[in-house]
Amino acid sequence: MRYAQRVQDIDISGIRKAFEGVKGDAINLGLGQPDFDTPQHIKDAAIQAIREGFTGYSHGMGIPELREAIADKLKRDNNIETSPENIIVTSGASEALHIALEALVDEGDEVIIPDPGFVAYKNLALISGARPVGAPLTELKMTAEGVNEVITSKSRVLVINSPSNPTGTVLSKKDVKGLCEVAEDYNLTIISDEVYEHMTYGCEHISPAVFYENVVTVNATSKTYAMTGWRLGYASAQPDLLLQMLKVHQYIQACACSISQRAALAALTGPQDFVFQMREEYQRRRDILLDGLEDIGLECIRPSGAFYAFPSTENTGMDGDTLSGMLMDQGVITVPGSSFGEGGKWNIRISYSNSQQNIKVALERMKKVLSM
Numbered sequence: 001m002r003y004a005q006r007v008q009d010i011d012i013s014g015i016r017k018a019f020e021g022v023k024g025d026a027i028n029l030g031l032g033q034p035d036f037d038t039p040q041h042i043k044d045a046a047i048q049a050i051r052e053g054f055t056g057y058s059h060g061m062g063i064p065e066l067r068e069a070i071a072d073k074l075k076r077d078n079n080i081e082t083s084p085e086n087i088i089v090t091s092g093a094s095e096a097l098h099i100a101l102e103a104l105v106d107e108g109d110e111v112i113i114p115d116p117g118f119v120a121y122k123n124l125a126l127i128s129g130a131r132p133v134g135a136p137l138t139e140l141k142m143t144a145e146g147v148n149e150v151i152t153s154k155s156r157v158l159v160i161n162s163p164s165n166p167t168g169t170v171l172s173k174k175d176v177k178g179l180c181e182v183a184e185d186y187n188l189t190i191i192s193d194e195v196y197e198h199m200t201y202g203c204e205h206i207s208p209a210v211f212y213e214n215v216v217t218v219n220a221t222s223k224t225y226a227m228t229g230w231r232l233g234y235a236s237a238q239p240d241l242l243l244q245m246l247k248v249h250q251y252i253q254a255c256a257c258s259i260s261q262r263a264a265l266a267a268l269t270g271p272q273d274f275v276f277q278m279r280e281e282y283q284r285r286r287d288i289l290l291d292g293l294e295d296i297g298l299e300c301i302r303p304s305g306a307f308y309a310f311p312s313t314e315n316t317g318m319d320g321d322t323l324s325g326m327l328m329d330q331g332v333i334t335v336p337g338s339s340f341g342e343g344g345k346w347n348i349r350i351s352y353s354n355s356q357q358n359i360k361v362a363l364e365r366m367k368k369v370l371s372m
Contacts, residue, residue, distance in 0.1 A: 010123040027362040029350045030333040032165060032308070034226040038263075039274045042225060045266035049259045058255045060246060062089025062234070066261050069268040070234050077197070078207040080217060082236050088245060089256045089264075093195050093220035093233035095249070098124050100191050100216045100235060101157065103244035105130040109156040114142045116310075116337055116344030118165045118193070130156070134341050140167040140301050140310060144178035151186055158188045160208055163196040166340045166349040167310045168303025173206045180212035189241070190215045195233075196306040198224050198275050201283045203304045213238065216245075224275055225267040232260040282307050285352040285359055292363035293350075296370050309350045310337065316370060320348045326369050332362045 049055075061067065067084035074080040090096040101124050105111060111125040115134025125132040133155070135146045147158060160179060162171035171179075183190050190208050192215055197205040209215040220233035233256075237245065286303065293300050293311050300311035313323045320337040327334055327348075337344025352359060 006126055006129065010126055026328070026331040026333055027354065027358045027365070028333045029352070029354060029359070029362055030335045031353070032351055033228045033353060034223060034278065034307075035353050035355070036226040036274075036278055038226050038230070039267075039270075041270050042227070042263045042266045046230075046259050046263040049262035054258050054262060056258060058258045058261060060250050060255050062087065062256060063258075063261050063265070066265045066268075067234075069265055070236070073268050074217070074236055078194075078205075078210070078217070080207055080209045080236065086239060086242060087234055087236050088242055088249060089261060090233045090235060090249065091253050091256050092222065092231040093193065093218050094120055094124075095253060096216075096218045096220075096233045096235040097121070097191065097193065098127070099245045099248040099252070100218070100237070100241075101125060101128040101130065102248045103241060104189055105156050108154060110152060110154040111157045111159060112147055112150055112155055112188070113159045113341075114161060114164065115342060116166055116340035116347070117159070118161055119339055121159050121161075122341070125157075134343060136343060137167070140164070140169045141171060141175060142179065143175065144182045147179060147182050151182070151188075155186060155188060157191055158183050159191045159193065161193040163199055163205065163305025164308075165196065165306055166308050166335070166337070166344065166347075167301070168306045168308040169301070170200055170203050170305035171206065173204070176206045176208050177211050180208050183208075183214065184212055188214070192217050194219045195223050199279055199282060199307055200305045201279075201286065201303075205305070209236070216241065221264045221267050226274075226278070227260075227263065227267065230257070230260040230263055232256060232264045282352065285354070285356055288356055288359055289350065289352045289363070292360070292366075296363065296367045298366075298370075307351055307353045309352065310344070310347050311350065312347055313337075314346045319345055321345075323369075324348050326372075327366060330365050330369050332365045332369075 067087045107129040109130045110133045111130045113121040122132040192208045216237045221227040298311040324334045324336040335349040337347030
């Protein structure tokens with residue numbers, strides 16, 4: 001049987017392999033998912049939607065009251081002036097990324113992505129017919145200089161992700177302004193993935209749309225409200241671009257889940273205490289993990305956002321694939337850095353969205369592996 005080449009060119013995600021490979025008493029430090037339950041008032045809103053029979057198609061762009069709440073959130077939290085008409089609700093941030101790329105690139109166009117960067121960027125670019133081009137990072141951060149190194153006449157889109165998956169780094173205001181200036185100089189559209197915006201520790205999240213108009217701001221309820229399985233994301237963009245995105249959305253999805261939209265409305269407009277409590281717990285876990293990594297001799301640039309650490313494996317003499325495999329054999333699941341691009345070959349990604357106790361046990365197992 002003949003298969004589409006663009007699909008044969010992509011692989012099953014290394015993250016999914018780690019997730020699905022967990023056995024027995026293995027501790028999963030590979031999965032990028034909050035280990036907290038969705039807050040009760042959000043679940044209650046979904047249950048009420050079901051009881052009311054709110055189970056049919058919604059408006060393709062999303063229910064009006066949710067888009068209004070998203071516009072208010074973007075102004076309040078991100079200093080982005082927008083309106084409900086410039087917002088589309090999607091089935092997770094992944095769909096928002098997909099329809100943005102489908103709307104922006106033609107065959108052979110280039111999409112500049114962080115290397116290492118989230119696994120979806122490369123593969124969604126390939127699916128859209130574009131060529132993903134990795135921009136090298138400096139101290140695990142995307143820089144204007146690194147982007148300038150790889151820009152060509154075919155460059156069309158620049159993907160920015162801060163706080164970053166997999167590195168845990170957060171771009172400063174100066175960093176973001178510099179990237180926006182490069183994008184403006186070369187007429188690039190920025191796709192800004194901001195799903196970890198509330199997971200920052202002692203620093204501020206900055207949205208590129210504050211400085212540059214040609215930005216698709218992508219976000220979701222998944223990480224902020226522990227709603228990964230609800231599959232509810234959104235994007236804000238200029239009207240002309242949003243219309244093109246809507247065309248793709250209508251034919252692959254029709255609309256986001258009606259029940260999840262009601263839940264997201266409750267999340268955005270309800271109490272936010274949970275978000276801050278979750279962030280404080282992540283910071284405690286991060287500090288335990290970093291102390292442990294230092295103790296066992298793994299060098300790691302201090303992450304200031306998301307819930308990931310991206311330690312280097314170079315001083316062990318093993319690349320990330322080798323060390324990750326050895327750790328898996330001893331019951332600790334991590335993700336090889338190579339899953340995120342060539343720039344991550346000598347790293348592993350560790351998620352600290354697991355309990356403090358499990359992180360401590362995992363560190364003990366890691367110490368044994370490194371002492372073999």
